[in-house]
Amino acid sequence: MTSRSPLRAFLYGSCVARDTFRTLGARAEITGYVARQSLASAYGPPVDGVGAPDVNLTSSFRRRMVLGDLTSDLRSHLLREAPRSDLVVWDLTDERLGLYVLADGGVATRSIESIDGGIDPVLTDRGRHVPFGSGEHHALWSSAVPRFLGDLDAVGARDRLVVLGPPWARRMDDGTKTPASFGIEAASANRAYRRYYRTLHRHGVQVIGNRWRGVRAAHDHTWGPAPFHYTDAVYERLTSALAAASGARHASRLSPGRR
Numbered sequence: 001m002t003s004r005s006p007l008r009a010f011l012y013g014s015c016v017a018r019d020t021f022r023t024l025g026a027r028a029e030i031t032g033y034v035a036r037q038s039l040a041s042a043y044g045p046p047v048d049g050v051g052a053p054d055v056n057l058t059s060s061f062r063r064r065m066v067l068g069d070l071t072s073d074l075r076s077h078l079l080r081e082a083p084r085s086d087l088v089v090w091d092l093t094d095e096r097l098g099l100y101v102l103a104d105g106g107v108a109t110r111s112i113e114s115i116d117g118g119i120d121p122v123l124t125d126r127g128r129h130v131p132f133g134s135g136e137h138h139a140l141w142s143s144a145v146p147r148f149l150g151d152l153d154a155v156g157a158r159d160r161l162v163v164l165g166p167p168w169a170r171r172m173d174d175g176t177k178t179p180a181s182f183g184i185e186a187a188s189a190n191r192a193y194r195r196y197y198r199t200l201h202r203h204g205v206q207v208i209g210n211r212w213r214g215v216r217a218a219h220d221h222t223w224g225p226a227p228f229h230y231t232d233a234v235y236e237r238l239t240s241a242l243a244a245a246s247g248a249r250h251a252s253r254l255s256p257g258r259r
Contacts, residue, residue, distance in 0.1 A: 006026060006027060006028050006029040007024070007027060007028045007029070007086050007087065007246075008028075008029045008030075008031050008084065008085045008086045008087075009021060009028055009029070009030055009031065009085055009086065009087045009088070009089050010030075010031050010032045010033075010077075010078070010081045010082050010085040010087070010088045010089070011030055011032070011033045011034070011035075011089050011090075012033075012034045012035075012037075012074065012078070012088065012089070012090045012091075013035065013089070013090050013091035013092065013093060013094060013164070014035055014036075014091055014093035014094045014228070015035075015093070015223055015228070015229065016091040016093050016164055016166070016228055016230075017033075017089050017090070017091045017164055018030075018033060018035070019222075019229075019230070019235055020089075020164060020235050020238045020239060020242075021089070022235075023232065023235045023236060023239060024239060031081045031084060031085045032077050032080075032081035032085075034065075034068065034073070034074050034077050034078075035065050035094060036062075036065040036066065036068075036069055036094050036109060036111040036112075036113050036114075037065070037068060037069040037072075037073075037074050037094065037109055038069075038094065038095050038099055038107075038109040038141065039074075039095075039141050039144045039145065039148060040099055040107055040137070040140040040141045040143075040144050041069055041072060041099060041107045041108055041109045042069075042072050042073075042074035042075065042144065042148070043072070043074075043075070043143075043144035043147045043148065044072065044105075044106070044107030044140070044144070045072070045104075045105045045106050045107060046070060046071045046072045046106060047070045047071075047102060047106040047107070047108050047123075048104065048106060049126075050070055050108075050119055050122055050123070051067070051070070052067060054117075054118070054119055054122060055067060055117040055118070055119060056116075056117050056118040057113060057116060057117045062113045062116070062117070063113075063117070065111075065113055066111070066113045066114055066117050066119070069108060069109045069111070069114075070108060072107075075151060078148075078151055078152070078155075079151060079154070079155055082151075082152060082155050082157040082160065083155045083156065083157060085157070085160065086160065086246070087160050087161075087162060087242070087246055088152065088157055088160045088161045088162070089162055089163075089164060089242070090161065090162070090163045090164070091163065091164040091165065092163070092165070092193065092196055093228050094109065094111060095132050095137075095141065095196070096132050096181060096182070096184060096189060097109070097110040097111055097112075097132065097182060098110050098129055098130050098131040098132045098134075098137055099129070099130040099137060099140065100123040100124070100126075100127050100128070100129055100130070101127050101128055101130055101140075102123070102126045102127035103126060103127055104126075106126075106127070107140070108123055110123075110129065132184075132192060133188075133191075133192030138195060138196065138199075141196065141199075142199050145199060145200070145203055146203070149161075149203060149205070161205060161206070162206045162208060162242060162245050162246065163197075163200055163205055163206060163207040163208070164208060164209060164238055164242075165193070165197055165207045165208060165209050165210035166209035166210070166212055166215050166228075166230065166234060166238065167186070167190045167193075167209075167210065167212060167213075167215060168181075168186035168189045168190055168227035168228055169186060169215045169216050169217035169227050169228070169230060169234075170186045170187060170227070171216055171217070172216060172217050172218070172219045172225060173216045173217065173218055173219055173231050174219045176219070178217050178225065178226065178227040179225055179226065179227075180227075181226055181227060181228070185227075186227040189227065193210070194210075197210045206245050208238070208241040208242065208245055209237070209238060209241060212237075215230060215231075215234050216230070216231045216233070216234065217229050217230055217231065218230060218231045218232070
């Protein structure tokens with residue numbers, strides 16, 4: 001591959017990873033994208049008895065993500081796409097609404113899609129909600145980290161993993177306070193994320209941006225105002241940090257000067 005070829009990246013996470021790579025345009029090629037799937041769900045038992053007929057979503061992407069979470073399909077995508085990707089880029093934003101742990105052991109991610117798709121009542125009836133940031137959530141998530149890293153080791157891609165961890169913005173670019181996300185304020189979320197990042201650091205995983213200060217959310221963001229819908233300056237800073245983290249081999253392809 002030449003330095004003029006697009007950088008190939010497998011994305012696991014949320015709009016944070018996706019929007020960061022959207023700013024790269026032709027400089028990057030997304031080999032795969034898995035969203036709305038907690039690591040604990042991805043490496044936990046799939047959910048039986050809830051399927052396509054139960055998910056009331058018209059968007060094919062949103063529907064696919066919910067069904068992928070219910071069947072714990074991250075691993076199949078990861079094992080197929082990571083070997084042909086230059087980077088595996090992960091962000092933890094979709095952990096924010098917690099998990100459902102069902103009575104039969106199945107694990108599902110609570111997400112905007114599971115709520116809008118109408119399966120939240122089904123999952124509630126069959127199990128219990130485990131909030132993000134709780135000791136149980138962190139324990140379930142932490143137990144999945146070695147398995148995730150083991151899969152990357154198995155396909156020779158562990159050194160390609162980078163985590164995007166910018167703090168949730170407390171202010172919009174117009175100076176107003178960012179809205180809460182399902183009742184979660186930016187300051188509270190940032191406190192909760194700290195021990196997840198500490199766990200990743202203990203496993204030797206690169207996390208970029210988690211110590212940044214002064215990030216701002218965009219009041220006119222494509223997806224609407226939220227603490228994790230950032231200004232262009234934040235996404236540009238993330239791509240620069242990715243270039244530094246990925247080494248000389250990929251830095252030229254992430255450079256803002258290349259179009």
